[in-house]
Each structure stands twice: as structure tokens, then as C-alpha cells.
Amino acid sequence: MLLENKCAIVTGGSRGIGAGIAVSLARQGADVVINYWGKTDTGYGRDGAAQAVVAEIERLGRSAIALEGDVADPATGPALVDAAVERFGKVDILAANAGICPFHGFLDMPVDLMRKVFGVNMEGAFLVSQAVANRMVEQGHGGAIVATSSISALVGGEFQSHYTPTKAGVHSLMQSVAIALGPHGIRCNSVMPGAILTDMNRESLSDPDKDAYFRKRIPLGRYGEPEDVGDVVAFLASDMARYVTGASVIVDGGMYVNLQ
Numbered sequence: 001m002l003l004e005n006k007c008a009i010v011t012g013g014s015r016g017i018g019a020g021i022a023v024s025l026a027r028q029g030a031d032v033v034i035n036y037w038g039k040t041d042t043g044y045g046r047d048g049a050a051q052a053v054v055a056e057i058e059r060l061g062r063s064a065i066a067l068e069g070d071v072a073d074p075a076t077g078p079a080l081v082d083a084a085v086e087r088f089g090k091v092d093i094l095a096a097n098a099g100i101c102p103f104h105g106f107l108d109m110p111v112d113l114m115r116k117v118f119g120v121n122m123e124g125a126f127l128v129s130q131a132v133a134n135r136m137v138e139q140g141h142g143g144a145i146v147a148t149s150s151i152s153a154l155v156g157g158e159f160q161s162h163y164t165p166t167k168a169g170v171h172s173l174m175q176s177v178a179i180a181l182g183p184h185g186i187r188c189n190s191v192m193p194g195a196i197l198t199d200m201n202r203e204s205l206s207d208p209d210k211d212a213y214f215r216k217r218i219p220l221g222r223y224g225e226p227e228d229v230g231d232v233v234a235f236l237a238s239d240m241a242r243y244v245t246g247a248s249v250i251v252d253g254g255m256y257v258n259l260q
């Protein structure tokens with residue numbers, strides 16, 4: 001196991017990729033604090049999902065707790081750190097994963113929607129990373145932060161003009177904090193998933209033309225599963241990646257490079 005006796009915080013860990021990350025980290029021996037939002041204002045929030053992930057982690061023989069909180073609220077990061085320290089005594093790993101993508105056109109984008117997506121995806125990743133990093137510096141034994149960016153950091157999306165800049169921003173955030181935190185032994189990287197079938201894009205990918213286009217474009221021939229991403233996060237969080245910081249790993253079955 002790669003992460004025995006480690007404590008991880010996973011934001012947006014109740015569903016989709018975050019749930020996959022939480023389970024992958026637990027499979028490698030980590031105990032996990034799962035953050036989630038639990039409200040339905042995104043249109044696809046599901047109460048009770050976080051408890052199901054806790055139960056799955058417990059079946060793997062590890063411990064987990066779930067804590068509700070909006071990552072865009074500056075109080076959430078410190079609250080997650082406090083919960084991790086109270087229950088597990090420390091924080092070794094952060095997966096800054098929470099994100100939303102309510103598809104919308106550019107020309108009539110409501111300013112509130114744009115600010116909401118920027119707030120959760122960008123400010124949320126910044127604020128939680130800052131809170132966790134301060135605790136890791138205080139602890140004095142290093143750590144690992146892995147943010148969920150996207151291939152959307154590298155390519156645009158007609159209905160994602162409020163979203164793709166946040167994914168580029170999260171990647172850039174990890175590059176800068178890798179420099180700031182390297183001297184403290186804290187490594188900071190991002191993963192760039194491609195099309196992972198989750199609640200975020202289930203409706204969009206149910207369009208038969210889009211579905212056929214995506215499937216054709218993915219050389220490995222299938223959509224990603226949350227644990228396809230989770231296992232890469234576990235690697236980046238582990239000592240196997242001890243000399244990797246400021247880096248980004250594309251996890252997309254080859255979709256990004258398959259243009260021509």
C-alpha cells in the first residue's frame with residue numbers, strides 16, 4: 001500500500017471523481033475526511049451520498065468522516081483541517097477536487113452564475129489549499145496537494161466559458177504553490193481528467209451525437225471511471241512521486257491528443 005497511516009482531505013468527495021479519489025486513497029491505506037456541499041443549488045446535489053462513500057471506505061478497513069461545507073466559504077478549509085486533526089491527528093494529503101459545471105452559453109451568461117463557478121472551482125481550491133498548507137507547514141513533515149484540473153484547462157468548450165478558465169487556474173495555482181511550498185517538503189500537482197462519466201456531464205453526454213463523437217475521440221475506447229483518476233491522485237500523493245511537483249498528469253484515455 002502506498003499511503004498507509006496517511007490522512008487525506010478530499011473536497012467534493014461525495015460523488016463522481018471525488019468519491020473515486022477518496023476510495024482510491026483508502027485502498028492505499030489512507031483515512032479520509034470527505035467534504036461535500038449537500039445542497040441542490042447546482043441542480044445535481046444528493047444528500048446521503050457522502051455517507052455511502054464513508055461506508056465504502058469503512059468496508060475497505062479504513063476510517064472516514066464526512067463534513068458538509070461550501071469550499072468557496074473561507075471558513076470551510078480551516079473547518080476541514082480541524083476535523084482531520086481532531087479525528088486523525090494530522091493532515092498529509094489534500095485532494096482539492098470540488099467543482100461545478102452548469103453548462104451555459106457565453107453571450108447571455110448571468111454574472112451570478114459566472115461568479116458562482118469561479119467561486120467554487122477557483123477560490124475554493126485556493127482557500128482549502130491555503131488552509132491545509134498552513135497546517136502542513138505547522139506539522140513540519142511535508143505533504144501532498146493534488147488538485148483536479150481538467151483537459152478543459154487546455155481546450156475550450158462552447159458552453160464552458162465560465163468553467164474552462166477555472167480549470168486552467170487550478171493548474172496554474174498548483175504550479176505557483178509548488179514553488180511556495182517546496183521548501184516545506186509539500187508537493188503540489190494537478191490531474192487533468194478527460195471525459196469521466198459523472199452527474200456533472202451525464203445529461204450532456206446523453207446526446208447521441210456528442211456521445212458518438214467523444215467515444216470515437218478516445219483511443220482507449222471508453223469514458224473514464226472516477227477511480228481511473230483516483231489511482232493517479234494516489235500515485236501523486238505517494239512517495240512514489242517524491243520528486244514530482246508543479247506537474248500535471250492528463251488522465252483522459254488519449255482524448256486530448258487525438259485531434260487528427
Ligand SMILES: NC(=O)C1=CN([C@@H]2O[C@H](COP(=O)(O)OP(=O)(O)OC[C@H]3O[C@@H](n4cnc5c(N)ncnc54)[C@H](OP(=O)(O)O)[C@@H]3O)[C@@H](O)[C@H]2O)C=CC1
Nearest residue numbers: 012014015016017037038045070071098099150196198200
Ligand atoms: N466529470 C468530468 O468529466 C470531469 C470533471 N472534472 C473535475 O472533477 C471535479 C469533480 O467533478 P465530477 O466528479 O464530475 O462532479 P460531480 O458533480 O459528480 O461531483 C461534484 C462534487 O463536488 C461537490 N461540490 C459541489 N459544489 C461544492 C461546493 N460548493 N463545496 C464543496 N463541495 C461541492 C459535490 O457535493 P454534493 O454532492 O454535496 O453536491 C460533489 O461531491 C470537478 O472539479 C470537475 O471540474 C475535470 C475533468 C473532467
Ligand SMILES: C[C@H](O)[C@@H]1OC(=O)[C@H](O)[C@@H]1O
Nearest residue numbers: 101150151152194200201
Ligand atoms: C463536464 C464536462 O463534460 C467535462 O468536464 C471537464 O472538465 C471535461 O473537460 C469535460 O468537458
